[in-house]
Amino acid sequence: MSSRLSTPSDYAQLLDKYDTWMFDCDGVLWQGDKLIDGAVEVLQLLRERNKKILFVTNNATKSRKSYKTKFDHLGVEAHVDEIFGSAYATAVYISSVLKLPKEKKVYVIGMAGLEEELSDEGIAYIGGTDPIDKTLEPFSLENFELDTNVVAVVCGLDTTINYTKLSKAFQYLTRNPGCQFIVTNEDSTYPSAHGLLPGAGAISAPLRYALGKDPISIGKPAKTMLDCIQAKAHYDPTRTIMVGDRLNTDILFGQAGGISTLLVLTGITSEEDITGPNASAIVPDFVTSSIGDFRSTEK
């Protein structure tokens, strides 16, 4: 059962208990382009108490650098090395776990942010935003030359997804022996400013279906993301808490990594999802209505 935070001392105890605070962003710190009331003050409060702050997002369309501009725009203090996106974690996984030899490369289904993170980790790639693949013209294998140096297909949210990209990725995955199938994250939907659209998991679904096999997934709730954070930011799991609005990504992610979890109700999860007869089986350690509630420790 979750502990429901309510009194100033509840919040004060949590502040004492955890040194590292990991935050999901959309639905926790902001909703679309609107800041959650009190989020800036609470982050400031954590900084004043010398807490380590990490921002953990599944958004793979942006690099950390471009994601930081979103923080800047909303007036939220953030530093690039505090931001862990699934594009970055994917690049780190490829460079540090797969350890590609220099002449090897990946085929990308994804956007500029993913390419930027791959480049920063020194990973060679083809596909992605290459105009050659941005086409709705018929694709024929007759004119396709298989690049035998492609040893992985990396797939994230790509709003220019098309049959040529899917067909090329399918060739690499079925014809290049041992070619890895990696997805940045498996979110079924993407919260655009005006409503839900198909997410990164939907973009990789055709390949998953055609291959009849599941990919290696990097973003929340996969532990790969946490391994990446641990390698770069070092934290003590017993004194770390993940704050999120999604049970099946944020909270599951924290639980899989053996860290504490705090659910806020300013995003996708409602009171009904966690109480009553149809409550989710995923139970966070703590629940509060909003991150802004931590301001009560200041009163």
Added chain:
Amino acid sequence: MSSRLSTPSDYAQLLDKYDTWMFDCDGVLWQGDKLIDGAVEVLQLLRERNKKILFVTNNATKSRKSYKTKFDHLGVEAHVDEIFGSAYATAVYISSVLKLPKEKKVYVIGMAGLEEELSDEGIAYIGGTDPIDKTLEPFSLENFELDTNVVAVVCGLDTTINYTKLSKAFQYLTRNPGCQFIVTNEDSTYPSAHGLLPGAGAISAPLRYALGKDPISIGKPAKTMLDCIQAKAHYDPTRTIMVGDRLNTDILFGQAGGISTLLVLTGITSEEDITGPNASAIVPDFVTSSIGDFRSTEK
């Protein structure tokens, strides 16, 4: 256990036993653009014996009329009312089972052949080959007007699949109450002239994933296709046989419909797939190496 046909009397007995012969086409009558040796003679032999011949294909990119040109081109006698494609069966399902009121319509992800069959059944549709949806430009819900008359999304193989089409279909399926999700067929791959490419099942996979639910599937192995054939062509299941090269579509289809099944080894299924320790659990009634084997009854 399957009966392996080999002697002239084996083939003669099968010819006596069945009045209606259903054929899958690719891998049975032809391979890509190459006729299977003896296929034309055997079809002719069946016609001489007054057998009912039906061609049952999951190809939903072509209407029956356009599929007939493939037969003509290869010199195989066929009549439009003998051809049952999944596009046609989908249109018949919508008109005779869903029974759309005149003002209602479907949103199509698919190609001209599917549109042609829908039109022939008097079904109004939007999407499909409409140039407005053939785009790789960013899609925003801000400029999207939901057509509340859309009561079904129909998805087949579409080589111009893109994020706009997927996003629109997703809106109809999540925002129009009771909107049906129908797929022409679930083939994971498509046998192009130069190799396998993602199939119709892969094209609908993003919606299936984003929705977290399975669609109504029309083509083989679904019984919906057989219901459509029964309504139009009337056959006696006890005297009907399905001839195919794929265990998980053709043979499963025949078995689900309570008709006999004959596997040929000129397509995707090899001897290894049906014998030995890793043999499929789907066991056809009869096996022969090629449809051409039936010529032996003539000798």
